[in-house]
Amino acid sequence: MRAGDLVTVDLEVLTPEGDGLSESTGTSVHVPGVYPGERAEVRVEHVSRQTPRAHARLRTLLQAHPARVAPPCPHSDAGIAPRRGACSGCPLQALDLAAQRELKRAALVRRHGLDPGPLVAGPDAWGYRWSSKRIITGTSGHVLVGSYHRGSHAPAAMNDCRVDHPSIAAAARELQAAASALAIVPYDEATGSGDLRYAWFKTDGRDVLLTLITAASPSPAAELLPAALKLPAGVAWSVQAGRGNAVRGEPPVQLRGRPVLSVSLAGVPVEVGPLGFLQPNPRVAELAYRDLVADEAGAPHRGKLAFDLYAGAGVTTALLRREFAEVVPCEVYPESAAALGVPAEPAEVFLARQQAEGRHPELVVANPPRGGMGPAVCAALVRQAAPRLQIMSCSADALVRDLATLQAGGYVLRRLRAYDTLPHTPHLELVAWLSHGTGDD
Ligand SMILES: C[S@@+](CC[C@H](N)C(=O)[O-])C[C@H]1O[C@@H](n2cnc3c(N)ncnc32)[C@H](O)[C@@H]1O
Numbered sequence: 001m002r003a004g005d006l007v008t009v010d011l012e013v014l015t016p017e018g019d020g021l022s023e024s025t026g027t028s029v030h031v032p033g034v035y036p037g038e039r040a041e042v043r044v045e046h047v048s049r050q051t052p053r054a055h056a057r058l059r060t061l062l063q064a065h066p067a068r069v070a071p072p073c074p075h076s077d078a079g080i081a082p083r084r085g086a087c088s089g090c091p092l093q094a095l096d097l098a099a100q101r102e103l104k105r106a107a108l109v110r111r112h113g114l115d116p117g118p119l120v121a122g123p124d125a126w127g128y129r130w131s132s133k134r135i136i137t138g139t140s141g142h143v144l145v146g147s148y149h150r151g152s153h154a155p156a157a158m159n160d161c162r163v164d165h166p167s168i169a170a171a172a173r174e175l176q177a178a179a180s181a182l183a184i185v186p187y188d189e190a191t192g193s194g195d196l197r198y199a200w201f202k203t204d205g206r207d208v209l210l211t212l213i214t215a216a217s218p219s220p221a222a223e224l225l226p227a228a229l230k231l232p233a234g235v236a237w238s239v240q241a242g243r244g245n246a247v248r249g250e251p252p253v254q255l256r257g258r259p260v261l262s263v264s265l266a267g268v269p270v271e272v273g274p275l276g277f278l279q280p281n282p283r284v285a286e287l288a289y290r291d292l293v294a295d296e297a298g299a300p301h302r303g304k305l306a307f308d309l310y311a312g313a314g315v316t317t318a319l320l321r322r323e324f325a326e327v328v329p330c331e332v333y334p335e336s337a338a339a340l341g342v343p344a345e346p347a348e349v350f351l352a353r354q355q356a357e358g359r360h361p362e363l364v365v366a367n368p369p370r371g372g373m374g375p376a377v378c379a380a381l382v383r384q385a386a387p388r389l390q391i392m393s394c395s396a397d398a399l400v401r402d403l404a405t406l407q408a409g410g411y412v413l414r415r416l417r418a419y420d421t422l423p424h425t426p427h428l429e430l431v432a433w434l435s436h437g438t439g440d441d
Pocket residue numbers: 277278279309310311312313314315316330331332333336345346347348367368369370
């Protein structure tokens with residue numbers, strides 16, 4: 001296979017990016033806009049020199065998935081060849097929801113040999129996202145509050161994004177109009193010049209908190225926008241002067257209105273500040289949280305001591321405290337650690353300290369970020385050898401890597417469940433139940 005070839009492929013499995021993947025020709029061919037179960041004529045764009053792997057572009061859809069639908073979002077390039085300037089955030093939206101969920105489940109089985117059973121879903125197919133980080137691009141006078149197209153830094157419009165909560169979509173529209181009218185200068189990552197870099201919107205289902213992230217201080221955006229924006233209940237500001245993609249920068253400054261939102265998750269009220277983590281889809285995440293603190297049959301764990309690693313806003317800490325005499329959270333981000341009343345420290349440092357103090361929990365719960373826990377934390381957990389370990393993960397690849405270390409260290413996987421936290425995207429949240437030794441309590 002060579003770049004430029006026209007080939008016909010049958011797509012068999014969904015990739016983590018939401019592409020269709022064909023493996024039957026001996027070369028893995030990735031094709032955006034085509035779904036497993038479909039046949040397409042594609043143009044090969046790139047063939048890897050190291051591995052039998054190619055990227056191709058859809059030319060003609062020869063056989064369509066029976067569950068194809070017209071994608072509702074006009075900005076999306078779901079179900080077609082990628083379009084420059086289009087939003088690539090919801091690549092599955094050209095399929096009905098049942099078919100999306102079946103493709104996500106089937107991909108876990110095929111890629112990792114893990115079958116979570118039918119996906120757990122929430123009530124909302126659209127408007128479910130309560131936390132939305134937008135990238136500011138465009139030019140002075142024509143500011144875009146959008147995103148980057150996948151795999152590039154080409155700006156993509158997200159006006160009236162269908163998956164954002166309607167109050168966030170409205171606040172983003174207002175910011176785009178106000179920043180354009182006030183001639184706010186978008187940050188230019190090529191030159192490092194400009195002012196406004198990111199806008200992070202969060203909602204409690206009614207009010208919106210907006211955090212403006214600018215490249216420097218003083219900032220015209222931070223000076224002018226708070227008075228011009230009527231929709232957010234609170235506006236905060238943080239400076240991120242680094243050249244990378246990190247959104248969180250210097251400690252936030254409150255510019256006007258409310259500094260925190262109170263969001264109820266699984267019946268636990270959580271305070272979320274300007275740079276604090278909020279699950280993008282709290283209504284589905286809370287189903288996973290309830291499972292994460294119970295055993296695999298749904299019965300509550302009880303005991304003397306539990307650790308809650310990557311505790312964030314503290315939902316699982318609060319749930320565990322209903323059943324355990326003592327629950328110790330661990331969190332590295334200072335704002336969240338302070339709210340939890342613990343020192344900000346990474347999980348491996350926390351575990352080493354607990355081990356040195358001879359503290360042995362009956363249950364460890366962990367909800368790490370996308371990269372997973374990693375070898376150092378998994379090795380510390382193996383040394384700790386708590387009878388029960390339960391992990392929530394937003395990356396199947398990272399979870400599978402962590403499971404390999406934990407299983408080699410004596411842990412047994414008892415059950416896996418998957419949650420459709422971000423419909424129309426390939427993402428899943430997973431909960432894994434593990435036990436050490438005999439597997440009995
Ligand atoms: C996926 S979030 C889970 C948050 C939490 N379960 C909640 O509901 O708010 C991951 C959390 O881990 C924290 N974190 C990231 N790396 C960490 C590390 N090395 N050690 C401890 N916490 C970390 C992040 O700040 C974030 O709050």
